[in-house]
Amino acid sequence: MTTVPPRCEWPDYIVQDFSFAGFPRGARVLDLGFGGGDQMRELIARGCRAVGVEFNQALARAGRAGGLTVCQAAAEALPFASGAFDGVVCKVVIPYTDEARAVAEIARVLRPGGVALVSFHGLGYSLRYLLTDRNSKRRAYGARVIANTMLYSLTGRRLPGFWGDTMYQSERRLRRYYQRTGLEIMPTPAPRFLGAPVFIYHRLRKTA
Numbered sequence: 001m002t003t004v005p006p007r008c009e010w011p012d013y014i015v016q017d018f019s020f021a022g023f024p025r026g027a028r029v030l031d032l033g034f035g036g037g038d039q040m041r042e043l044i045a046r047g048c049r050a051v052g053v054e055f056n057q058a059l060a061r062a063g064r065a066g067g068l069t070v071c072q073a074a075a076e077a078l079p080f081a082s083g084a085f086d087g088v089v090c091k092v093v094i095p096y097t098d099e100a101r102a103v104a105e106i107a108r109v110l111r112p113g114g115v116a117l118v119s120f121h122g123l124g125y126s127l128r129y130l131l132t133d134r135n136s137k138r139r140a141y142g143a144r145v146i147a148n149t150m151l152y153s154l155t156g157r158r159l160p161g162f163w164g165d166t167m168y169q170s171e172r173r174l175r176r177y178y179q180r181t182g183l184e185i186m187p188t189p190a191p192r193f194l195g196a197p198v199f200i201y202h203r204l205r206k207t208a
Contacts (some may be wrong), residue, residue: 033093107181122197
């Protein structure tokens, strides 16, 4: 008899050897979605010149108070010149943005030959919540993310307000954005749930 876990846990779906800090010393790197700053601190420890962007004003302020270079801005409108960075780190931020505009901004701020290390939520992330989590709120979260993404895929629109605040990403949509913006993809295999990607990992290179 299979025991259903009380809530979703994710370690078995994370690709542990995908490094978000794989940049050479001296590289100018944008940490898009600064959060608590752990990723940015790792970049700095490796000798990178790191700049953070965080939409949440309180988190951006806390980062600055801790001596880090962090600005408050949206992923869809980065306050930097085109080609300003050798690299971009973006760890599961795109699901909470206008994904097409955010990917375009990542491409814009990368110099030719620059690299972005990016991860996303796939369909399997929401499916697993919907089908295996015992908590009704988390199951409802999975359902609304799937519904919102299906609506977006069909119409280009999202559900209103809270209901449409996040989407999962698909390889097909992402590859379309990459083609438009001159990003070359180097995918990383990752575990799946019911055949669907849970976390999507991409290494992207700006070609022009």
